[in-house]
Amino acid sequence: NSYKQPEKFISLNEYKGVFHMHSYWSHDSRGTLEEILPAAKKAGFSFLFFSDHARSKQDTFPRSISGVYEGILFEPGTESSSGLMISPLDTTILDWTKDQDSLINEIVLNNGLVIYVHTEREHNWNNPDFQAMEIYNIHTDYLDKNDGLFSIIINLLINGSKYHHWVIREIYDEQTDILFNWDNLNKNRRITGVAAVDAHNNQSIRAKYLPDEKIEWVGPNAKTMSIDEPGILENILLDDSNKNGWAVKWEVDPYFISFNHVANHVFSDSLSSLSIKNNLVKGHAFISFQSLAKADGFQFFSVDKNNSVNAILGDSIKVENASKLKAVSPYPVKFELIKDGKILISTENEYLFEYGNTITKGNYRIVAKLNFNDQWVSWVFTNPIYIY
Known part of the structure; x- marks a missing residue:
């Protein structure tokens, strides 16, 4: 067993969960609390941010499943056909007849969360207010496969429940165009990258x-x-x-299989909707493909000349204060340090990554890859540390 519990460098708590999922409130799901809760517990999740489709142009909140159940936070939200996910975090009514940019601005001003979803599609990337975007979505990944649902069903019939998670894993492709767009957008302002299970449990x-x-x-x-x-x-x-x-x-897609495919890890002071949202917007988050291995304990941060942590993923720091960039992993990985969208340096089969050679201004993020059958497979994508 190559697992090693990483030393804790980031003082904030690590919480794991999902953004963008559906329940019975959506027209295309029948999901209930009795189905969702056991799946979330099994996946080790602490929070679920829903994105149920609106039932009318006057969209009332809270709705669907809301509250804390057996220690897991359920936060209602909505998804528009234009690729917008909104979590109002309030008792309110969303007016979908409004201009979209005006609605986004209103939500952000009122401490809500706005995520661009299905980012393979066109969006108003110049909007100054949206806070996050999907850098991976299971449905997006499925759509870019040429063999479609039929091959998944055949695979499932052959492999059965024992290897169900590998059936979903088979659709994986790294979303290079989306990542390229995300890196470019981050050159102008902080936009947090999130992963979406887009779970419906409807196939x-x-x-x-x-x-x-x-x-x-x-x-x-x-x-x-x-x-x-x-x-x-x-x-x-x-x-x-x-x-x-x-x-x-x-x-084909029970909730646990979707949840176990990809997860969001958020470093937050506490488990509340507002704290999770605030720290997500700050970029204190990374995504992991946890059907490969659990990434709990993974960290990315910078240290000063005294080796003290002075910034974590999502933070901004002056170049003269960032003596080293460090990352730690519970498994030996290939660390890739990405600067402004391009690989700067990589190391293989390491639990600890350090970079202190000529740190210059730019956005730095980590991709960690696991070795399967002599191939390096992407496992963790962090949000950037912004060095200015």
Whole structure:
């Protein structure tokens, strides 16, 4: 076992969770607390920021699932068809008839969170107010594959539940165009990079008993396929409903598989919606593909001449105060130090990374890669330290 518990250099607490996911409130999901909570616990998550689709132009908050359940923070939010995720963090009504830039400005001024999602699409990149953008999204990753859902289903049938996580992992491609855009945008102002599971738990075939004893069959995108009296097929397949109400369930994308694929790690003083949001906006975050390995304990920071931490990922620091850039990993990795979008230096099979050679002004971030079958596979992407 190559795991080594890293020394703690960053004083803030590390919390792990997701941004951009869906529940029953969305038209294309049936997800309930009873399905989501066990998956979040199993994934080691502390927070879930939802992005349920609006049901009307006057979008009332809070809605769907909100609050703290068994120590896990559930924060309601919404996603627009224009690629906008908003977490108001307030009791309010969003008016979707407003101009989008005006709405973004209003949310930010009122301490809400605005993330550009599905960033493979065109957005108003010149907007001065949005705080974060997706640098990875499972759905975006799926769309850039040529073989589509059919190959995933065949893979799932062959590999079964034991290797379910590898079925989702098969779609992975590094989002080079999105990362290029993110690096360029960060040259002008701080924009935090986040990962999205975009979980719907809706690529499935399910059946359940309704109160009138009829059977509802639900197919992909959570659409009802039929509602009928039980027939021969139903009598063979259906037994007593489980606690979630589904007597038959065959799933491509259960919540845990999505959650375990990619996670956001946020360094925050406390576990509250406002603290998670504030520290995310500051860039105190990194993403990890945790189906490869758990990245808890990974850190990226700068130190002064006395080897004391004086900035962490997301922070800005004067060039004369940054004596070294350091990163620590719980597993031996290939560290790549990226400066302004280009690889500056890399080291292999190390738990600790240090760089102190001629640090100049620019934005520095870390990509950490794990070795699988003699290939270096991207595992961790940090937000930058801004040196000026």
